[in-house]
Amino acid sequence: MIRRTLILAAAASTLLAGSALAAKAGAIDISGAWSRPAPAGGNGVGYVVLANGGKADRLLAASTPVAGRVEIHESMVMGGKAMMHPRPRGVDLPAGKTVALKPEGFHLMLIKLNRPLKVGESVAVTLKFEKAGSVTVPFKVQATAGAAPAMDHSHH
Numbered sequence: 001m002i003r004r005t006l007i008l009a010a011a012a013s014t015l016l017a018g019s020a021l022a023a024k025a026g027a028i029d030i031s032g033a034w035s036r037p038a039p040a041g042g043n044g045v046g047y048v049v050l051a052n053g054g055k056a057d058r059l060l061a062a063s064t065p066v067a068g069r070v071e072i073h074e075s076m077v078m079g080g081k082a083m084m085h086p087r088p089r090g091v092d093l094p095a096g097k098t099v100a101l102k103p104e105g106f107h108l109m110l111i112k113l114n115r116p117l118k119v120g121e122s123v124a125v126t127l128k129f130e131k132a133g134s135v136t137v138p139f140k141v142q143a144t145a146g147a148a149p150a151m152d153h154s155h156h
């Protein structure tokens, strides 16, 4: 696992000069991983783009040393109100398709952060795929995704 992570990190830095935000698990290209600043004891989020160049797969779970656990959620608007629902079965990654975990859609929820997440740092999140196995990816902590509105995660 450690050896694989090192190889992936080296490959990512070679392929994307200046960016350590891409990795690969099997046929799945992982890019654009980011998170938001959040206080210790609170919940953080994780967004990432998964491009599946192989057979149908699934994002099953995720974990990180900075949170007690990670859940996969889906945001949706119901009756004009933004809500989130756990997706215990994970996220389908159809063959040849790109699925983005992003604000107002699927996201990782980093439950009960054991330390604050600060803008500019990266947190290691391990993504577990049904077929492609596990890979650890740095999620860059940044204030915004650009036009994306801030989401309220306080109901957790």
Ligand SMILES: [Cu+2]
Pocket (backbone or CB within 6 Å): 073, 074, 084, 107, 108, 109, 153
């Ligand atoms: Cu959530």
